[in-house]
Amino acid sequence: MSDEQGRIFREAWIAGVNKYYPGEPKPGYIAPWEDTPDWERASATAVYRQVHDFIVATEGSTAKLTREQKGRFVALCWIGQIFRHFEDPKPAYVADWEAMPEWQRNTDSDIFERIEENVTSRTS
Numbered sequence: 001m002s003d004e005q006g007r008i009f010r011e012a013w014i015a016g017v018n019k020y021y022p023g024e025p026k027p028g029y030i031a032p033w034e035d036t037p038d039w040e041r042a043s044a045t046a047v048y049r050q051v052h053d054f055i056v057a058t059e060g061s062t063a064k065l066t067r068e069q070k071g072r073f074v075a076l077c078w079i080g081q082i083f084r085h086f087e088d089p090k091p092a093y094v095a096d097w098e099a100m101p102e103w104q105r106n107t108d109s110d111i112f113e114r115i116e117e118n119v120t121s122r123t124s
Contacts, residue, residue, distance in 0.1 A: 005052070006045030007033050012114035013044070016107025043081035050077045051115045060120055062112075070116075071109030072097050078108070 010033050017029045033041065051074060055062045062070070079094045086093070097105065 002045065003041075005048040006041050008114065008118055009044040009048040009111060010036060010041075012111040013107060015114075016110045017103070019110075020103035020106045022103060039085040043078065043085065046081055047074060047077040047111075048115055051112055052119055055116055055119045062116060063120075067109040067113070068097075068105070070112035071105050074108040074112050075100065075105070 014030050014032075017025045021029065036044075054073065065073075075097055082089050082093045100108075
């Protein structure tokens, strides 16, 4: 898996946090790629690949999904990574869509759209 893909995910996350987070975000939320823990870098890359593969498998028909559907997909993929890396994660780390803060839902939707933009620009 490519570091570049994980970086794209991370950059989209940081951009979303900076755009939507109410107040001052936690330093870990906006830490650069190099300062991100290994598990989180691996997870960012894995989720990028899952979104990428979904877009490719639907031949770009993901463009018809709502922002919420796109964000939900990212959120579920991320929750899978949390369970992969943590035996007993905090409930907030694996919260379902409705329980997630609005800033995080918007950020996840932006992440999907950023990956979608990257995938479609390479195939057009």
